[in-house]
Amino acid sequence: MTVRIDHFIDGARVASAATFEDRSPIDWSLVAEVSRGDATTADLALAAAERAFPAWAALGPDGRAPYLLRLADLVDANVDRIAEAECLDMAMLLRSLKARVIGRGARNFRAYAELAVTYAERVWESNGTRNRVLRMPAGPAVVITPWNAPFMLSTWKCAPALAAGCPVVLKPAEWSPLSCSLLADLVAEAGLPPGVFNIVQGIGEEIGAALTADSRARRLSFTGSPETARHIGAAAARNIVPFTAELGGKSPLLIFADADLDAAARKAAGQYDDAGQVCLAGTRLLVAESIRDAFLERFHRFTDEHVLGDPRDGATTVSPLIHPDHLARVAGFVDRARASGDTIVRGGRVWREGGLWYEPTLIEPRSNDAEIVQREVFGPVLTFQTFRDEAEAIALANSTPYGLAAQVWTSSEERADRVGRAIRAGTVWVNCFLVRDLTAPFGGIGISGIGREGGDYALDFYSDLKMLQILDGSTA
Numbered sequence: 073m074t075v076r077i078d079h080f081i082d083g084a085r086v087a088s089a090a091t092f093e094d095r096s097p098i099d100w101s102l103v104a105e106v107s108r109g110d111a112t113t114a115d116l117a118l119a120a121a122e123r124a125f126p127a128w129a130a131l132g133p134d135g136r137a138p139y140l141l142r143l144a145d146l147v148d149a150n151v152d153r154i155a156e157a158e159c160l161d162m163a164m165l166l167r168s169l170k171a172r173v174i175g176r177g178a179r180n181f182r183a184y185a186e187l188a189v190t191y192a193e194r195v196w197e198s199n200g201t202r203n204r205v206l207r208m209p210a211g212p213a214v215v216i217t218p219w220n221a222p223f224m225l226s227t228w229k230c231a232p233a234l235a236a237g238c239p240v241v242l243k244p245a246e247w248s249p250l251s252c253s254l255l256a257d258l259v260a261e262a263g264l265p266p267g268v269f270n271i272v273q274g275i276g277e278e279i280g281a282a283l284t285a286d287s288r289a290r291r292l293s294f295t296g297s298p299e300t301a302r303h304i305g306a307a308a309a310r311n312i313v314p315f316t317a318e319l320g321g322k323s324p325l326l327i328f329a330d331a332d333l334d335a336a337a338r339k340a341a342g343q344y345d346d347a348g349q350v351c352l353a354g355t356r357l358l359v360a361e362s363i364r365d366a367f368l369e370r371f372h373r374f375t376d377e378h379v380l381g382d383p384r385d386g387a388t389t390v391s392p393l394i395h396p397d398h399l400a401r402v403a404g405f406v407d408r409a410r411a412s413g414d415t416i417v418r419g420g421r422v423w424r425e426g427g428l429w430y431e432p433t434l435i436e437p438r439s440n441d442a443e444i445v446q447r448e449v450f451g452p453v454l455t456f457q458t459f460r461d462e463a464e465a466i467a468l469a470n471s472t473p474y475g476l477a478a479q480v481w482t483s484s485e486e487r488a489d490r491v492g493r494a495i496r497a498g499t500v501w502v503n504c505f506l507v508r509d510l511t512a513p514f515g516g517i518g519i520s521g522i523g524r525e526g527g528d529y530a531l532d533f534y535s536d537l538k539m540l541q542i543l544d545g546s547t548a
């Protein structure tokens with residue numbers, strides 16, 4: 073069944089005359105006809121956000137919290153429906169969508185409703201004055217998100233913006249617009265005032281560029297590729313507007329000889345989950361030379377357990393890639409690696425002609441400068457390299473322009489601390505992966521991003537800090 077997806081602007085559905093097709097990666101069936109927003113749509117949405125701003129800001133964190141809590145409850149009540157839509161639309165595994173990913177969206181709204189209320193004002197005395205730091209809502213925020221985990225990643229940005237008092241214009245990616253469109257229905261049901269939360273659809277270079285170029289957008293929050301971030305950063309520079317960017321990664325997964333090798337090798341094979349379309353995935357396996365064979369034996373055994381298939385099937389662990397263009401991009405990386413002399417240790421082929429699956433692939437590069445080591449593939453493709461000592465491990469870990477995350481597998485507390493400090497990355501996980509507290513800072517170093525999300529860090533971003541300084545004894 074094909075559905076129609078329209079924009080949600082000023083509390084109502086708005087259609088564009090032009091549309092684009094949204095297809096399922098599972099069988100390339102047509103999922104939706106989607107309104108293709110343009111500059112006029114961007115103007116409507118930002119005008120609505122600007123109109124809604126004064127009243128939403130004036131409500132204060134206490135007044136805004138009930139709306140966000142209602143929205144959180146509605147997300148919780150609709151987890152299965154949203155998970156099924158997102159699975160059809162982007163082919164993430166249904167069981168993880170149902171068990172954790174969509175529910176995380178509800179937790180984002182709930183956590184920020186509560187965090188904003190307790191977001192402390194800073195007050196101190198100096199030079200005979202009382203100094204107060206006020207956090208003022210910044211104004212309309214434009215939020216632009218990628219096609220992977222679109223619902224959760226969007227709420228991760230929209231929740232702090234709304235809680236801080238900023239109306240939002242959200243533009244989800246054109247390859248997976250469905251789940252964020254369902255969010256619009258919940259926003260209406262939760263009774264958010266018109267214009268506070270707008271969701272528009274369309275192509276990045278069209279409506280995305282129009283939104284980010286508009287000086288009414290007082291914050292630009294982006295998750296996606298470094299290439300697009302450069303365009304958005306240029307727009308932010310023109311309007312002198314703060315922008316935050318959560319970008320791609322080429323994260324190292326280091327395994328030292330003192331690690332729990334079974335656990336580490338299992339996790340390494342687990343980087344193929346969701347077809348490797350995970351920004352945080354540890355795609356560069358860096359393994360101590362002395363355990364090379366023992367690691368590879370286990371890694372192959374665990375990788376053999378993967379099941380490629382329909383992401384709605386509970387047994388599936390590797391889903392199809394999002395789009396034929398993306399499959400071609402992933403295959404292109406591997407073909408170039410093969411042609412340039414890198415060793416394809418396993419995989420390296422499309423699985424079943426006509427489908428969008430790619431085999432879990434392991435490549436041993438001829439050198440650390442190889443393209444397959446230095447550039448994000450965003451698919452089920454890992455590289456394998458060995459190191460002789462800790463210094464070489466750190467040097468290899470830090471040898472790409474990215475710095476989103478890292479995993480360190482070791483049983484030594486001292487090593488965990490030493491290596492954790494030395495690795496250039498926004499997050500370093502030791503003997504674990506993807507565990508995260510909502511109040512922790514999240515973001516990248518290098519071309520993996522600018523700014524931090526999470527907890528107060530995100531509330532700071534959506535606020536203008538203002539000093540109010542009162543001469544002691546001058547007011548009663």
Ligand code: NAD
Nearest residue numbers: 217218219244245276277280281296297300318319320351
């Ligand atoms: P992308 O950069 O192609 O697109 C992201 C969004 O930007 C889409 O909504 C797109 O329509 C929009 N866009 C494109 N051109 C634009 C322009 N000129 N102006 C304004 N908006 C524009 O990224 P993608 O392919 O959708 O996502 C994959 C990338 O996202 C990978 O690099 C991945 O690592 C990264 N990612 C990062 C994180 C993180 O938290 N760091 C999370 C998920 C994905």
